[in-house]
Amino acid sequence: MMNDSYARSERQLSAAARAMLSFTAAFTPGILLFGVLALKNGYLAAVSFALLVLFVIGCQKLELLRQLRTEAFGRGKKMTAVFALLFAACAPFFLSDDPYTLHILIMAGIYCVLALGLNYQVGSAGIPNLGFAAFYAVGAYASSLLATAFHLPFFLTILIAPFIAAFFGLLVGFPALKTRAYHLALVSIAFGLVIYILLNNLEFTGGPNGVKDIPPPVLLGRSFIQPLILFGREFPMQLNFYFLTLVVLCVSLLIGNLLYNSKVGLFWNAIRDDEIASKCSGIDTSKAKLLAFAVGAFFAGIAGGLYAHYVGYISPENFTMNISLVVLGMVILGGMDNTAGVVAGAFILSIAPEKFRAFADYRMIATGLAILLMLYFRPKGLFPQKLRTYGFLPNKTVSGERRGDE
């Protein structure tokens, strides 16, 4: 039985072997992804991509890799995450002559944060928000206007802006409480458009010209647009933003994980599946939905602030409905309420357009088709949500079953 083989394999593995598995699980996709991004030769990059896909599929299906799956992505999740973080921290140093790839990675990271935010609403709570770009915009504009008009430093504005975005999230959330699914979708679209029009026409937001000369972050006296000097070598300034984004992403992932493995995430899912039954079970669905709006918008606000101070210039065109749909696509493609899935979706939909520059004209068609295909064949996404096993709680045995098993 399942129990026996698990116990058997567990006895066989030493700590070192487990570490090796985690290392492999983290570094293999990492290196392959690196190959996709960094290799200039189109064919080699494609091969790298194919191997990456094979690895991902293999992990899920191949018997050979089953041990990898149960160990590295099961009990050893934390160690795998640490190795992944290590890889992410070291890899960019090999891209010192390729600031463009660094730029792609930074944008992918920002989109990850965005997608994680939308995931709270669409993935966890089942709220169809089609105007998410509005919160992204509020965060970006709030942060940049505070910086340009009041000369506040980035590390202060990036703390204020998300709260402003969260407030706007509540603004949408309240009418949303009284509305059914499609009414809600309509409200979200309308809100997104209202924000876009206001940004385009109000004077203090700069109108169609947006906000220029947004000051970059300054840490310990060094500005982020100055090249990074480490170990005596000079690295492109993107590296500064890369690490900033990496830190923000890690914190976002941590928060996402904490919320998912708690009553908050559980109740969101309950509301998504059956709102009436949830209400009659004692769940305050209104509060839970408002929370989803606020937290999701908060994340979007952070992403917006990051984006604004990285690119240095924002305009309403950066926050159109197309952006809302792309982020939505990331959640649908990657996996509704699966953190790893959402990250994967974000990476795919932000990297693919860069790699397929030649087909830029067809970008939105491809995104739309990808969403449609997903909705038909795999509505739960590439990485469907897994059942909660509460492995993070102290292990207890009842009738011989250990927590954390499938």
Add this chain to the structure above:
Amino acid sequence: MKNSLLQIRNLTMKFGGLTAMDSVSFELTEDRILALIGPNGAGKTTLFNVVSGIYAPTSGDILFKGTPINGLPPHEIARMGIKRTFQQSRLCESLSVLDNVLTGLGASSKSNFRKALFNRPLLKKELSAEIDQARELLGVFSRSMRDSCFRPVSDLPPGERRKLEICRALVSDPAVLLLDEPAAGMDPEETLELMEDIRRISALKKGIGIVLIEHDMSIVRKIAEEVIVLSYGKIISTGSFAKVASDPLVQEAYLGNVENPS
């Protein structure tokens, strides 16, 4: 003298021009099993929907342990101690068996958020205790559900789904349990098991008041201590099963006018 749990006084529910419930009054005391019967469309489920807060009554009062609850939102009524099951079992299909039971413990959401981010140790302690509590309850009704409580709900056979719904309702120790046609679609063997389960509920949760909507008279006859008959939204008879079954008004409601079949 047993304490009153639910007092329904002249409860009326109108949907536009349709009167689904007309001046319904009855009382549910502690440690009692009350059956609500009547032909289809008589307003039984509507009664449950009003008591559980899904609809606000057009007029009338509902008192829970002396406190008026009409007009309160469903989650507040549930937290006060009135839980229910549904005719078409409403479970969270994407969640596991255990998670479904845990949703029955829907305490305040605000502190949940703070706990999730800033007080992990407390969250872990509470969650562990709740999982134990949930598994123990599951074990009372179905050993297999308790042992494989991390499996998806979609794997469960219909009989187990009903038990799961009952567990979800019971896990918070409610004072009142409303069961909406729990025996629907069950064969005689499953029906016997259901009766055992209902007896188990009474034994397990001391003092609980159960209102049971049922069409299967074999259950009603054996389990119900009092029977209320609804027809076209009005109560037409109350009393023991024997008394109600022999009431000509009740027979007419179910079978139509025996002398002039329409």
Add this chain to the structure above:
Amino acid sequence: MILFFQTCLVAVTVSSMYTLVALGFTMYVGVINLANFSHGDTCVLASFLMMPLIVPLLGLNLSPAVTFAVVMGVSLVTLLLAGVWGSLFYKMLVRPLLNSPRLILLLATVAAGQVLREVIRVVYPNGSNPQVFPEILPFGGFLFGDLFLGYDVVIICGVSMVMIVLLNLLIKKTRLGLAMRAVSQNPDVSQTVGINLERTITLVFVIGSALAGIAGILNASYYGITKFDIGSNLGIKGFSAAVIGGLGDFNGAIVGGLILGFVETFSAVYIPDGSQYQNVFSFLAVIAFLIVRPRGVLGENVFEKV
């Protein structure tokens, strides 16, 4: 004073167009409880389908009577094509997802609308830019003192009135209408009484797309312009009108269209700098309605069936 009446006329025209779009939405929501977010893009599709057909024919400089016949003919062909699109849309996109959670289907229509929009932009030469739509509505009109009532305004309002009457007749007096009402109440049971579910829903999409076609053609001819991305805006306005008026009721489409049209037009004319913010006013009106009276003006208090 004249400005007021002139504004009223514009408002009524704008209202009529929103009403036409709203009618389609009402059908989808009413019969199968679907919010079809690609409806607006179907309107635009119709205008883009008509252009390559009508432009060469108009260039032949025919007599007014023949021109009229040609315009009618081409319009009908376009509507037919729109109907075909509706049928395909249903069979390929909607039907596979009818039994999935509603959220999935809603998102699918959103994605479908986006793909449609982009395909138009890519396929049509110079698709990213606004396209001039030929003048198929007659010039001139009635002059009441200083007040000018254009023929085009009369036609647009007239067509929307006619459509509402026809739709009401369809729903109340025909077998198809009866079938639609049955399906909207209970799709499964309606099959047991002999209603062909498949055919009924297909026709809903065919008629809905034809309605979108009418709205799209009239919209393009009134403004003289069409562009690949006005569909989302149009669709949202139409949906808003349907919601304000009360979803599920064709007459609600008129009420909603009027409210939306008047709010928008009057705010554009009478509020300084209003024209830029007119969409803001209409959307805020929608949001306000959804908070205060989500069932709409004419809608019934919907009790969710538990």
